[in-house]
Amino acid sequence: MIQIDKEIQEAIICNKCSIPLTLGKVTLSYMESDFPVELYKCSQCGLVFIPEELAKGKMDQVEKALEDK
Amino acid sequence: MEQKELRERENRCVQEQPPGCTAACPVHVDARGIAAAVRKEDYGAGAQLLYKMIPFPRIISRICDQLCQLQCKRKEIDESIAMNALEQICVDESHELDLKLIPIQLRSKKVAIIGGGLSGLTAAVELGKKGYNIVVFEATDRLGGSIWGFSESRLPRQKIIDDFALLKRLPVEVKFNFTVGNGSSSKLSLDSLSASFDAVYLAIGCTDSASLNVELELDAKGNVVIDPLTRATSNPKVFAGGSLILGHNNKSIITSISHGKIAANSIDRLLQHASLTASRENEGYFTTLLYTNVDGVEPQTAIQCADPVEGYTAEEALQEANRCLLCECLECVKVCEYLAHFRAYPKRYVREVYNNLSIVMGVRHANKMINACNLCGLCEQVCPGKLNMGEICREARHTMVETGKMPPAAHDFALRDMQFSTSEEFVLSKHQLGFVSSSTIFFPGCQLSASSPQHVKKMYQFLCEKITGGVGLMLGCCGVPADWAGQEILFKETLQNIEGSWRKLGAPRVITGCPTCYSIFKRHIPDMVAEPIWTLLERIGLPDKTDGKKTLLKLAVHDTCTTRHEAELQQSIRNILGKLGHQVEELKNSREITECCGYGGLMLFANKEIAHKTINKRVSESDRDYLTYCAMCRDNFANQGKRTYHLLDLVFAIEGQDLAGQKGPGYSDRQENRARLKTTLLKEVWGESVNKEEYSITLIIPENVRDLMEERMILKEDLIKVIEHAESTGNKFKNTENDNYIAYFKPVSVTYWVEYSLHKDGFIVHNAYSHRLEIKG
Numbered sequence: 001m002i003q004i005d006k007e008i009q010e011a012i013i014c015n016k017c018s019i020p021l022t023l024g025k026v027t028l029s030y031m032e033s034d035f036p037v038e039l040y041k042c043s044q045c046g047l048v049f050i051p052e053e054l055a056k057g058k059m060d061q062v063e064k065a066l067e068d069k
Numbered sequence: 070m071e072q073k074e075l076r077e078r079e080n081r082c083v084q085e086q087p088p089g090c091t092a093a094c095p096v097h098v099d100a101r102g103i104a105a106a107v108r109k110e111d112y113g114a115g116a117q118l119l120y121k122m123i124p125f126p127r128i129i130s131r132i133c134d135q136l137c138q139l140q141c142k143r144k145e146i147d148e149s150i151a152m153n154a155l156e157q158i159c160v161d162e163s164h165e166l167d168l169k170l171i172p173i174q175l176r177s178k179k180v181a182i183i184g185g186g187l188s189g190l191t192a193a194v195e196l197g198k199k200g201y202n203i204v205v206f207e208a209t210d211r212l213g214g215s216i217w218g219f220s221e222s223r224l225p226r227q228k229i230i231d232d233f234a235l236l237k238r239l240p241v242e243v244k245f246n247f248t249v250g251n252g253s254s255s256k257l258s259l260d261s262l263s264a265s266f267d268a269v270y271l272a273i274g275c276t277d278s279a280s281l282n283v284e285l286e287l288d289a290k291g292n293v294v295i296d297p298l299t300r301a302t303s304n305p306k307v308f309a310g311g312s313l314i315l316g317h318n319n320k321s322i323i324t325s326i327s328h329g330k331i332a333a334n335s336i337d338r339l340l341q342h343a344s345l346t347a348s349r350e351n352e353g354y355f356t357t358l359l360y361t362n363v364d365g366v367e368p369q370t371a372i373q374c375a376d377p378v379e380g381y382t383a384e385e386a387l388q389e390a391n392r393c394l395l396c397e398c399l400e401c402v403k404v405c406e407y408l409a410h411f412r413a414y415p416k417r418y419v420r421e422v423y424n425n426l427s428i429v430m431g432v433r434h435a436n437k438m439i440n441a442c443n444l445c446g447l448c449e450q451v452c453p454g455k456l457n458m459g460e461i462c463r464e465a466r467h468t469m470v471e472t473g474k475m476p477p478a479a480h481d482f483a484l485r486d487m488q489f490s491t492s493e494e495f496v497l498s499k500h501q502l503g504f505v506s507s508s509t510i511f512f513p514g515c516q517l518s519a520s521s522p523q524h525v526k527k528m529y530q531f532l533c534e535k536i537t538g539g540v541g542l543m544l545g546c547c548g549v550p551a552d553w554a555g556q557e558i559l560f561k562e563t564l565q566n567i568e569g570s571w572r573k574l575g576a577p578r579v580i581t582g583c584p585t586c587y588s589i590f591k592r593h594i595p596d597m598v599a600e601p602i603w604t605l606l607e608r609i610g611l612p613d614k615t616d617g618k619k620t621l622l623k624l625a626v627h628d629t630c631t632t633r634h635e636a637e638l639q640q641s642i643r644n645i646l647g648k649l650g651h652q653v654e655e656l657k658n659s660r661e662i663t664e665c666c667g668y669g670g671l672m673l674f675a676n677k678e679i680a681h682k683t684i685n686k687r688v689s690e691s692d693r694d695y696l697t698y699c700a701m702c703r704d705n706f707a708n709q710g711k712r713t714y715h716l717l718d719l720v721f722a723i724e725g726q727d728l729a730g731q732k733g734p735g736y737s738d739r740q741e742n743r744a745r746l747k748t749t750l751l752k753e754v755w756g757e758s759v760n761k762e763e764y765s766i767t768l769i770i771p772e773n774v775r776d777l778m779e780e781r782m783i784l785k786e787d788l789i790k791v792i793e794h795a796e797s798t799g800n801k802f803k804n805t806e807n808d809n810y811i812a813y814f815k816p817v818s819v820t821y822w823v824e825y826s827l828h829k830d831g832f833i834v835h836n837a838y839s840h841r842l843e844i845k846g
Contacts, residue, residue, distance in 0.1 A: 015803045015810065027845040031477075034845070047800055048844050050813070050822065055840040063841045067476030068433045 004051050005040075012049060014042035021049055028059070031066045070464065075423045078461065081454030082416035083358045088396035089140025090152065092357035095327030096122045100137045100152050104393035107155050107386050115159030116166050123326060124194040124235060125187060126166065127228035130156040132219055134321050136354065142361050142396050147368040150393050157380040168235060175240060176200040178340045181266040183249045183259070186214025187322060188311030189272035190236065191329030192336070197239030199337055204266070206247045206257075212236075214274050215312070216322075222378045249273075250283060259283045263306045268336040271302070272311040272329065275320070285309075292316070298352070299345045300332040306339070308332040327353050360453035361396040401448035401458070404658060406682040407672070408448065408458065411438050415448065415458050422465050433474065439465045440479045441679045444553060444670035445630035450662045459670065466555025477818060478841060479675045480554035482782045485817075486736065490515035490546035491563055495743040497544040498570040501533055502755050507577045508538025511602075512590075514583030515546040517717075519739035520700035522746040524717040525582065528602065529750070531612045532580065541574045542754075543567070544747055547586040549631075553671045564593050571597060580605050584629040584638065584699050601632070603641040603698060603716070611648060611720055619722060623652040624696035624714065627687065627706070628663035631699075636660065642698055642716060649719050654693050666702035673705070674782070684709045694729050704733025735775060737785035764789050766796075767831030774834050783821060783837050790816050791823045792832055809835055813844075820844065 013020050021040035026048050028035045041048045050059070070078075086092075090100035099118045106115035119126040130153065138149035160166060180196050182189040185207030193203045211217070213229055236243070248255045249262055260283075263269050271283075271293070286294045286303035293302055293309050300308040310328025312320050331352050338345050372389040374381050381389065401415060402408045411418065418438065425435035442462040449457035469475040489495065495515065500507050511532050513525040532540045548563030571579065571594075578598040581587040590599040624646065628639055639660050643653050658664050664687050667673055667680040688695065688711035695713040697703045706713040707729070718728040734742060744761070751757040766789060770778070778784070795801040795812030802811040804824070813822045820843065824836040 011804050011806045012802050012811070013805055015801045016799045021802075028842040029845050030842045035842070045800075046846060047802070048846065049802055049811070050820075050840065050844070052822070052836065052838045055822065055838050059840045059842050063478065065432075067478060068436045069431075 004053055008040050008049065008051060012040070014045060014047055016047070017042050017044040019044060030063060031069070033066060035062070070423050070426065070461070075419060078419045078456060079416050081452070081456035082398075082414060082419070083360055083454055084398045084414040085416050086357050086359035086398075088359055088361070089142055089357050090137035090150070090396075092351075092355050092359075093140035094122075094137045095321075095324050095353045096330055097351075098122045098137070100150070101393065101395055103152070103155055103159060104150060104390045105395055107159065107390035108393075110383060110387070112159040112162035113165075115155070116163040119156055119159065120166065120168050124168070124191055125232040125326075126156070126160050127232045128187070128213075128216060128224065129323070129326070130160040131224045131228060132216065133323050136321065136323055140357065142363055142394050143392060145363055146366050148371040151371045151389055154374060154381050155386055155390060158383070158386045161380065162383075170198060170238060173198065173200045173240065175202070176340075178202070178267040179204065179265075180336055180340075181206060181249075181262050181269045183262070183269060183271050184208075184214065184273035184311065184313075185212040185243065186272060186274050186311060186325065187216060188325035188329040189214075189270060190233070191326045192270045192272065192310075192333040193241050193329075194235060194239060195330055195333035196336060197236075197241045200240065201336075201340070203239070203241040205241060205243045206249050206262075207243060207245050208248045208273070210245045212243065215320075259285075259307070263304060267306070267340055269304075269307045270300075270329070270332045270336065271307060271309040271313065272325070272332075273313050275312045275317045298331075298349055299335040300328055301335060301345065308335055324354075358453075359396060360398045360400065361394060362398075362400060363394065366394065398453065400451040400453065401456075404447055404451055404662070404664065406686050407442055407679050410441070410679050410682065415452075415456050418458060419456075419461055422461055426465060426468050436469075436474075436476055436479075437676065438462075439469070440476070441672060441676035442670050443630070443665040443667065443672040443680075443683065445665035446633065447630065447658075447662060447664060450633070462670070463553075463555065466553075467557050468555075470555040470557070475555060480550070480556075480671050481818065482736075483550045483671045483674045484554055484556065484559070486740070487515075487546050487548070487550040487563075489740050490743060491548075491566065494740070495544055495546075495747055496570075497542060497747050497750070498574060499755065500541045500574060501539040504539030504541075506539055506575050507541035509536050510541040510543050510571065510574060510577055510579045512543045512545070512547075512579050512581050512586055514581060514586040514700075515544075515743060516704075516739075517582045517700040517715075518544060518743045518746050520704050520733050520742075521715060521717060522742045522749075524715070524721055525746060526750065526753075527612070527721050528582065528717065529754070535609050541577070542750065543570060543574070543579075544743075544750075545570075547583075547589040549585050549589050550671060552589070553669070564589075568594050568597070584635070585631040587638075588631040588635075601635070601638050601641075603645060604637055606720075607641040607644055611645065619650070619724065621650045621652070622714075622719075623654055623693060625654040625656050625691035625693040626659060627656065627666065627695050627697045627702055627713075628659050629697070629699040629702060630663055630665040630669050633661050633663050642696075645716065646696065646719070651696075651719065653696075654691060656690050658690070666697070666699070666705045668701040668705050680705075681709070684711075688713075700733075708732050735779045736782065737778070740784065740786070766792060768792075769828055769831050769833045771834075774837065778837050781837065781839060783839055787816065787819075787821045787839075788823050788825075788834060788837055790814055791821050792825060795823075815843065 022043050023038050024041045026039040088101045091097050102118045103115040123129050133153045135153050137152050141149035179202045182193045182205045185205050197203050249257050251258045288294050295309050300310045302309050310332050311325040372385050421435040425433045439462050444459035446459050518525050548560045551560035582602050587601045590597050667683040673680040684705050688706050698716045703713050703715040712729040714729045748759040751759050791814040794814040809824050809826045811824045819839050821839045825832045825834050
């Protein structure tokens with residue numbers, strides 16, 4: 001993920017605010033469970049960025065685990 | 070599922086029933102386990118299996134009368150397994166053969182054993198292990214009774230000495246040269262003995278019962294009357310067994326040992342004031358319910374020992390052990406990739422499903438298993454106990470949906486696809502143009518319409534020409550995805566809507582294009598007279614072929630699992646193939662025992678891995694091109710690279726067109742095909758203009774991204790929503806390295822992400838992914 005973090009920091013900007021993304025607190029939620037996590041987002045408008053690797057990796061695992069609860 | 074139902078279902082699976090050899094052995098030695106141990110040359114493990122059931126393994130491994138052979142499956146092919154010879158090598162090659170005893174807690178009760186043969190000594194060991202004080206009264210000066218009649222070479226004396234050493238570790242006292250009875254040579258009468266002991270086991274070998282002059286009830290022949298279940302005599306404290314009861318002509322060493330064990334159990338129960346008879350059905354010889362298929366097993370006679378005195382060499386024993394079939398059932402597991410995937414068998418699975426439904430808090434480990442089944446019912450067809458895992462999984466899904474415990478990811482996509490097929494986008498219900506009533510309705514089904522809309526159109530036109538009284542058309546989905554997903558309410562609603570539309574059209578007979586629609590209507594709309602298109606076509610004749618030359622094929626017919634019991638339909642398929650000039654190859658599992666294509670039960674959505682295993686198993690059963698009559702079967706096979714025709718591909722064959730090699734349309738195209746079929750038919754058949762809302766944007770999706778979307782079950786429509794949202798709100802990211810935009814949107818429950826760029830003709834999609842975790846900000 002370090003490599004991906006670097007790519008996000010260097011390459012991805014919020015299109016509306018034209019600023020790079022920084023790590024910030026975000027709540028993810030699924031099946032009545034909330035998860036406070038740190039994700040890259042636009043510090044100005046708050047738009048949250050989720051890279052493909054996270055969606056298909058860790059988040060997918062969390063979804064599957066919650067679905068069997 | 071109630072406890073009682075659980076047990077009833079569990080019991081239908083015979084996999085855990087003992088093999089015939091173990092059931093026939095009156096002390097239930099795990100003979101199959103011994104053969105398996107010999108295969109691994111783990112003789113110690115084999116000997117321990119014998120020792121577990123018999124206190125004198127060195128003796129028995131030489132002289133057992135092998136009742137196991139009576140129910141050996143191998144006997145049906147050639148000869149029973151030479152089990153005693155396998156036992157002998159196990160015992161002889163075990164250097165430290167020792168019975169581990171748990172510390173004995175001595176009890177005050179005393180038990181007399183009359184007769185120091187194997188039956189009496191077995192009872193002495195069993196009761197001694199439980200802490201009873203045992204006194205063995207032996208009429209001669211040595212223990213063992215009739216076993217001393219065997220030759221030294223057959224039964225070396227040292228074996229007897231080594232086995233009987235066990236008695237010294239137990240609270241067992243032996244009185245030699247002590248005759249019990251009421252005769253003149255007796256030292257003590259049975260009556261006085263039974264007065265001074267808490268219980269007595271009478272096992273005095275082949276003695277004439279009448280000459281004993283004991284005060285026990287005798288039958289007309291003068292034999293002691295006993296209860297075969299408990300070995301109880303007319304005296305409630307006295308039990309009897311062994312050759313005394315079996316008689317000289319029916320002597321059986323292993324049965325005598327089993328009498329000793331049964332009597333010991335009875336005495337223990339008597340002294341503990343427990344029921345003598347409860348739960349004892351399977352003590353002694355019984356017939357197993359285990360089914361083992363011996364089809365295709367090559368005959369091979371038993372391996373003879375080169376040196377009968379020494380017994381098998383390791384090599385001989387291995388050969389003989391390899392003859393053992395290691396009996397088990399697994400008939401269903403052999404034909405079903407789903408059942409095989411979870412590495413057990415239905416008896417275990419039923420219990421896991423039950424436990425899963427009972428969990429209040431914690432992880433529901435069986436969710437995956439419950440949702441992966443294709444509900445095809447093949448297991449029931451091949452199961453000796455007719456257990457249907459599909460029924461159990463379907464019920465479990467209902468319960469999970471009702472209790473809100475169904476994982477949304479399992480069936481969400483398929484249900485949304487069904488929602489599309491039951492929406493105005495696709496649903497249509499009309500009489501034939503120029504008619505105010507219909508003699509017949511054609512219901513092609515949602516998947517045939519998605520895969521081959523051109524065939525639906527041609528078939529409808531053909532039926533209109535051929536059938537009098539008006540042929541109406543109903544487009545829609547029969548609701549089976551909801552049924553498979555356990556969504557009972559949605560399923561019923563869908564059926565009600567279909568029934569309502571059908572009644573509005575005058576409730577005529579319904580001809581279905583899809584075998585599954587047919588099976589659903591037949592089962593769930595009893596008033597509806599439904600018929601598959603194929604039996605009808607056989608009756609009314611096939612459409613005229615317009616193309617002159619055609620290639621004649623030999624095809625392997627894959628029957629549809631939802632109509633496995635429809636013999637008439639299956640025959641029609643073959644007859645029509647014949648009429649078209651093609652030849653049929655029957656797959657090993659066809660008709661009633663056909664396999665699922667991997668789509669049934671929404672398997673493909675709930676568990677792609679198992680669905681692909683299922684498809685691959687099926688398509689590898691013949692090298693021929695396959696022939697199906699269900700659009701999903703065809704597309705599933707073709708998508709895995711198997712050349713497959715739908716029968717309509719052959720009915721409406723166009724020279725030079727190779728439909729068997731074509732993959733099925735993707736999920737997005739399937740929906741588009743359905744919607745377009747509706748608008749095309751309305752326009753071309755009924756002359757109605759359709760104002761269909763077009764998307765405001767155009768997507769350009771490269772092949773690799775299409776494949777990815779298919780894999781991730783993302784529709785083109787989902788991506789359009791994301792881009793429309795991003796472009797209208799400006800909420801998007803930009804990758805400064807390639808100037809691509811990245812945006813997300815959550816139309817309902819899934820959040821979709823798209824990486825895209827602008828193009829003069831629309832938007833080029835570079836990547837798409839999704840997740841269910843919701844971004845709350």
